[in-house]
Amino acid sequence: MNDDAAITDTPEPLLKMTGLRIEGQADEQWNEIVHGVDVVLHRGEVLGLIGESGAGKSTIGLAAMGYARPGCRLSGGDIVFDGVELRSASENYKRDLRGVRIAYVAQSAAAAFNPAHRLIDQFAEAPVHHGVKSRAEAEADAKDLYRQLQLPYPEQIGYRYPHQVSGGQLQRAMTAMAMSCRPDLIIFDEPTTALDVTTQIEVLAAVKDVVKQFNTAAIYITHDLAVVAQMADRIMVLRYGNLVEEGTADQIINHPKEDYTQRLLAVRTYRKPDADPPSEEPLLRIEDVSASYSGSARVLENIDLEIGRQRTVAVVGESGSGKSTLARVITGLLPPEDGRILFEGEALPPALPQRTREKLRRLQMIYQMPDTALNPRQRLRDIIGRPLTFYLGLTGRKREDRVRELLEMIELEPDDFIDRYPTELSGGQKQRVCIARALAAQPDLIICDEVTSALDQLVAEEILKLLQRLQDELHVSYMFITHDLATVRAISDEIVVMLQGRIVEQGTKNDVLTPPHHDYTDLLLSSVPEMEIGWLDRTLAEREGRRSRGEKVLESADQ
């Protein structure tokens, strides 16, 4: 009798991975990237896998399907799914499992949907191929699921091609596709990372709903602790292919034991001290600027903006709000149709070729992707040295000394780094080099276009601190383009909120962040996940309450 009781207390888990080891191939050599991780998942349970890039979370998630990406192999341990070990199972057995009992939701739905086929064809493929449903049944089911996931026009949307549907809708359509055979387990691989916050909250709600309704177990992979706090019952923190800490969501979020977990949780707390706005003439003044690409619809309308000396102005908005276009207009890459740009009170020529080298020097740019912004064939000496020669005419010894000085400024040891190529650097180090390259020109204003979006949170925070220190030392101004409100809180003096090519609200950080806000600012701010269990349910309930009281609730443009 005791034995029976023991069995009912601990039912056989749906998935049990023991001592999982995965190797990756680099330069003809196999290196271990996951070093013996144990994962247990019960039916209907949501497990969050969290960590920075290189932690092995996606690799572990895919291993749950008995799958290793090309260039990787499952080299050790057991993967037992519903009683069958997958590492030794036949390819046919695993194929019958995939899409039917275990499904996958990829990070970028735009890339993971085949551009050549309609959404509903891709939905029906797995159930029809595996003989779970007939084509007609699958189509009817697709429409049901589209409706449950609150996609607009659920009857028709499936007959569209992926490029005809917005990013947030695609991500929901992909969740529906994963549900098509009512799997026991779904692997969500950063499903909202590529989305704007206002869209993310809708997708999170839809995913949570549907998983709960069908009692599906899920592995939810993300680098964002605030997101995982909303989704997961249990959380595993991973780093470099090892388990750091495991516990219930409450334990990890509210009572983290390990130092690394605590640091991940503390990431969003850095905040620049408030400073008084300067009274002198602003460095850059944008007056009534409008712009469009080749005469089509306006991308920017009547933009007025000032950036003071040694100030950081954050420009926030969703994708498509025109914030990057604004940067292109200021740098002269896209001459405005109307309005003018004043630099120290003097009008800047609208187009890049008309600007003098001296004017170009004073305005520099740092880009989102340091990988593509650095020439892989040049050593750091040349990457940083080039603007020194181009703008300041430094050569030989003087140039070499200055390059070393700049490397020290960005906290990279000159002797060690000056002869390296970009490929020999980590992502954060590359972004530092981009900063040094911008600083080499001794600019007055640096436009930072999503400079931390491609970086892990801890690394991003170091970059923000570095930028802040450099501003204090060199009195440079920043225009900080970002969609990440945590970054805005951390670094800005002033905030400009953009929506569909217009500025909807601007002011000092405190003005904008403290209520009352413009409706859109409110939507934006309230959509940023907070490090608090139950935040998602509470926020959605709050919005629902306001809606039922007849108050206006702005919705994401990506509905």
Place this chain on the structure above:
Amino acid sequence: MTQILTMVAQRLALGLLTLFVVSLIIFLGVELLPGDLTQAILGQAATEETVAAFRKELKLDLPPHERYIAWLGGILQGDLGHSLANKRAITELMGVRLWNTLFLAFISAVISIPLALGLGILAALYRNTLYDRMVNIFTLSSISFPEFFVAYILILVLAVQLGWFPSISNIGEELGFWERVYRSILPALTLTLVVVAHMMRMTRAAIINLMASPYIEMANLKGLPRARVIVKHALPNALAPIINVVVINLAYLVVGVVIVEVVFVYPGLGQLLIDAVRTRDIPVVQATGLFFAAAYILLNLTADVLSILTNPRLLHPR
């Protein structure tokens, strides 16, 4: 849809413009040929008067631009001029041979395109296996040999030693369809061996290029078999480059057949061109040249349009 029609119209207009430029180049090229045409035809013994009379008859006494305009005007009305050698109308002369050349190109295309696509898809499916390597070695070697060499090897083996096919492809209108196919097999095989490597390797490369895409991984994770993943998910997205290469090779089948036709004594346009060059039959050279250019431009245009049509973003705008 109007967007696509405008695009096709634009391409057609561009194609016509190209053809016009080509006609200029052909005319000038022939004009620049050294030596006097009438002298060459009538021989050294001809008297001044006969030469002058002959020049007048050929309208060679007129300035070049007038002759060009007359030639172009004739073409626009469907009159390609007359052969110098036998005075027959060139349209009549080219008629049968044109069909023969297109027939040969058609037979070669029917053999080579499915073969190349099939081999390419299989090579992508069984990438880096023995099969993949063998197919690559075989097709690459066949493309590396000159056409006439491939042709003679085929004649030696299939015609002389095995006696399966005739070594001379003298087809005529009196023959039935299958008899013509039978007699055209060897030149068609030669052409196939020449073009298949290019198409097969492009098919393989275009598919493999896509195998790292997230949507291919998604298809794998839906539990679809490899063959279905490649045919259903990779191939439709790889069509644009494949179509381009296929059409370039089709164009080659039409315009590049000169040597093969000569080797097999096949009565096509290539033979006609060679004969005309030998006898200095300038109007025939010009006419065939222009026809080859037109075929080339038209096929490339088809490739452009087709590869744009395989892009769902254009076919189904937002």
